[in-house]
Amino acid sequence: MEAELALHRSLYDAEAVRDLLPQYQGVATIRVDEAEHELRLSFTEIDPDVAPMLVDHFCNHVLVETVTRRNQSLATLSGGAR
Amino acid sequence: MSDSSPETEGALVDEIRWVEDGTRVALTLDESIYPMDAIYGAAYLFVDRCYVFLSREGDRMVEVRLKPKGESSSAALQALAGELANELLNQVLRVRIGDSTRKIREYYMARAFFSTSTQSSIDQLLAELDQEELAEDELEIQVPWETGGAGGG
Amino acid sequence: MINSGTIRLEHPRLDADALGPFRFGRIAGKVLLTHDTGEWHFLSEEDFQALLAGQLTIGHPEQPALVAKGFLREGMDAEAVAERFRRKKRWLGMGPHLHVVITTLRCNQACKYCHASRTDMDRVDTDMSLETARKVVDAALQSPSPYIAFEYQGGEPTVNFDVIRFMVQYSREKNRYENKTVEHSLVTNMTTMTEEIGEWLLANDVLLCTSLDGPKHVHDWNRPHTGSTSGTYDQVMHWIQWFNRRYVEMGRDPNLWHVDALMTTTRKSVENWKEIIDLYVSLGIRNIYLRPLNPFGFITKTWKQVGNDMPEFMAFYEEALDYIIELNRQGVQIIEGNAAIFLKKMLTPDDPNFVDIRSPIGAGTGQIAYNYDGRIFPSDEGRMIDAMGNPMFELGRLGELSIGDAIRHPTVRSMAVASLLDSLPQCSECWNAPYCGVRPLHNYMQGKDLFGQRPNTPKCKQHMGIARLLFERLAADSDGSLDRIFQRWTIQRPRETAPGPATND
Numbered sequence A: 001m002e003a004e005l006a007l008h009r010s011l012y013d014a015e016a017v018r019d020l021l022p023q024y025q026g027v028a029t030i031r032v033d034e035a036e037h038e039l040r041l042s043f044t045e046i047d048p049d050v051a052p053m054l055v056d057h058f059c060n061h062v063l064v065e066t067v068t069r070r071n072q073s074l075a076t077l078s079g080g081a082r
Numbered sequence B: 001m002s003d004s005s006p007e008t009e010g011a012l013v014d015e016i017r018w019v020e021d022g023t024r025v026a027l028t029l030d031e032s033i034y035p036m037d038a039i040y041g042a043a044y045l046f047v048d049r050c051y052v053f054l055s056r057e058g059d060r061m062v063e064v065r066l067k068p069k070g071e072s073s074s075a076a077l078q079a080l081a082g083e084l085a086n087e088l089l090n091q092v093l094r095v096r097i098g099d100s101t102r103k104i105r106e107y108y109m110a111r112a113f114f115s116t117s118t119q120s121s122i123d124q125l126l127a128e129l130d131q132e133e134l135a136e137d138e139l140e141i142q143v144p145w146e147t148g149g150a151g152g153g
Numbered sequence C: 001m002i003n004s005g006t007i008r009l010e011h012p013r014l015d016a017d018a019l020g021p022f023r024f025g026r027i028a029g030k031v032l033l034t035h036d037t038g039e040w041h042f043l044s045e046e047d048f049q050a051l052l053a054g055q056l057t058i059g060h061p062e063q064p065a066l067v068a069k070g071f072l073r074e075g076m077d078a079e080a081v082a083e084r085f086r087r088k089k090r091w092l093g094m095g096p097h098l099h100v101v102i103t104t105l106r107c108n109q110a111c112k113y114c115h116a117s118r119t120d121m122d123r124v125d126t127d128m129s130l131e132t133a134r135k136v137v138d139a140a141l142q143s144p145s146p147y148i149a150f151e152y153q154g155g156e157p158t159v160n161f162d163v164i165r166f167m168v169q170y171s172r173e174k175n176r177y178e179n180k181t182v183e184h185s186l187v188t189n190m191t192t193m194t195e196e197i198g199e200w201l202l203a204n205d206v207l208l209c210t211s212l213d214g215p216k217h218v219h220d221w222n223r224p225h226t227g228s229t230s231g232t233y234d235q236v237m238h239w240i241q242w243f244n245r246r247y248v249e250m251g252r253d254p255n256l257w258h259v260d261a262l263m264t265t266t267r268k269s270v271e272n273w274k275e276i277i278d279l280y281v282s283l284g285i286r287n288i289y290l291r292p293l294n295p296f297g298f299i300t301k302t303w304k305q306v307g308n309d310m311p312e313f314m315a316f317y318e319e320a321l322d323y324i325i326e327l328n329r330q331g332v333q334i335i336e337g338n339a340a341i342f343l344k345k346m347l348t349p350d351d352p353n354f355v356d357i358r359s360p361i362g363a364g365t366g367q368i369a370y371n372y373d374g375r376i377f378p379s380d381e382g383r384m385i386d387a388m389g390n391p392m393f394e395l396g397r398l399g400e401l402s403i404g405d406a407i408r409h410p411t412v413r414s415m416a417v418a419s420l421l422d423s424l425p426q427c428s429e430c431w432n433a434p435y436c437g438v439r440p441l442h443n444y445m446q447g448k449d450l451f452g453q454r455p456n457t458p459k460c461k462q463h464m465g466i467a468r469l470l471f472e473r474l475a476a477d478s479d480g481s482l483d484r485i486f487q488r489w490t491i492q493r494p495r496e497t498a499p500g501p502a503t504n505d
Helices: A014-024 A051-077 B036-044 B074-113 B119-136 C045-052 C063-068 C078-088 C130-140 C157-178 C195-203 C216-222 C233-249 C267-271 C273-282 C299-306 C310-329 C337-347 C380-387 C403-407 C410-417 C440-447 C458-475 C481-489
Strands: A003-008 A029-034 A038-044 B002-008 B011-020 B025-030 B050-056 B061-068 C003-011 C023-027 C030-034 C040-043 C098-102 C147-153 C181-188 C207-211 C260-264 C367-370 C375-377
Touching: A003 A051, A003 B050, A014 A029, A014 A038, A014 A051, A038 A051, A051 B036, A051 B050, B011 B074, B025 B074, B036 B050, B036 B061, B036 B074, B061 B074, B074 C003, B074 C023, B074 C078, C023 C458, C030 C045, C040 C045, C098 C130, C098 C157, C098 C380, C130 C157, C130 C367, C147 C157, C157 C181, C157 C195, C195 C233, C207 C233, C216 C233, C216 C267, C260 C273, C267 C273, C267 C310, C273 C310, C310 C458, C310 C481, C337 C458, C337 C481, C367 C380, C375 C380, C380 C440, C410 C440, C440 C458, C458 C481
Parallel strands: C098 C147, C098 C367, C147 C181, C181 C207, C207 C260
Antiparallel strands: A003 A038, A029 A038, B002 B011, B011 B025, B011 C003, B025 B061, B050 B061, C023 C030, C030 C040, C367 C375
């Protein structure tokens, strides 16, 4: 099974996307093409057991990671107070 | 699109457009009304019940798409849209109150943990942050015209 | 079929420059405001809108309280706010006070939910040596904290009683030069207790805590002997009554000196919650601590049989809390432990410094765990993850790692960063932030990520659920009678020879 996903760089943290990829090694092969405005992800060799929700699950995961990192950097900049 | 009307006695009235297809609902938000921190804050709250996806629909426009993890219906999706909209209102308030009260909060936190005068250290921090921002500003858009950078005018 | 439409949103008028920093949420049909200092205030929706608009000014009945609590800027005493905040966080930088000591992994029970990762009784190689015990005392007394609590756990810690005896005596001797307040508590299943050991524990002021999961049919189902279906209820009951009788005979105030008990909430407990509370009351136990199961140890294999999910636990908790409140109204002195922790944060200027519910978490900075083999962990949970085959949270070894090194260890720092509520999504804006704490190792167990996904975290549902229940009850307390009960729950009288208990769940 295969799937495609485009994540806008202004909304998702590219480093978070790259850092999450190893966690998905066992269930899919994920290739990332970094375009100017988008990260284009192609999912191949998807484990059939997780195929129906893999991309949706990945989207939640990368959103959480993006928000977490954004909060960490804001807290650091403002000395812990937002 | 998000249509907003000018403030009515200080209160802003906004209309958020939603679309649902029986399995997911999408809301289109204007970043000038809903800053990214508010959008992120509201979207985050739904990750236990929904798959959440953000996409850029224009220069200042962001679409938030919610797809419930279980079975859904049009009525449930429309209720979900209402819930997200209410949460966005709360998040906007939190962001604006947080921005406005940040200095007070920094002040009492600093006073609580350091007995000496804190004003100088806050000034120093702000000066350092300004320096960092300038250092990261490769396009020099923050350099005043009078002192170099892009000429003209 | 595709449907579309619009939602009309009226943004409230906001004069943010009139406000102090606060978080807010909607509880019991009102708006709850909370402050970093722990102060809180309920407003009607109408008054909240007036507050936001800067229209809640002098002459409004809510105005004086909102100024005093720091929610309104005009007239706010920032120095007083700073002082209150400092008092709430005074444990910061104090260093670890709770020192969990695993004297052995051997245990004669096979509890269905065992968190501790036990071994059989012939595995004497999992006993702590006296040499290691000496190093534990030396390390613990290096902590900058003026108060040190040794908590002996296992396995069943009394199986290696010589180590406990040695540590109590050696720490007393060593503390002559340190002058700290040192306390010892023993978490025991009571099955190897003897009168000789009991008298020694009493004579040395070792506080006692046991596991009592409820009436015989519940306790024995949860906590059978190894290789047998027979339970330990009769032994536990005998020893609770024996110790409590001896405390009275020694002239000790039973309000302060009695066996404490912990219960773990399995599916069986939920079915029998009222009987469990009645049993605790009948034994004179003043504090019942309703704990959900933790995702550690043996429980990960038996969850389907005994486990309950968080909504089920919270439904049980609400019924049990209301029953305990009702008993208090009838004059019975019993408190619920979780509620008492939150109430102390909500109703007093202090914080109980409960290591698992604070920001940042106390792992490594408020608590240290010492394994039987001399390895050091930031918390007992880190030690339990190690026992499950993952050494990721080991900080080092006694003799090689000082307490200062432990506090500054990168693993401890990571856990502090992952539990600092101000920097976490959802938590940083949550009305419960002044009272709450997150558990990075629970997150790790759930998703191999210290930060976790807050809405998916059972601890978030538990902590927010408990705080919400307490605020709902307080919002409905028109005559102040519940406030008087809850105030009593926050009082911790010092014992004659040692301060109050400091345990973790």
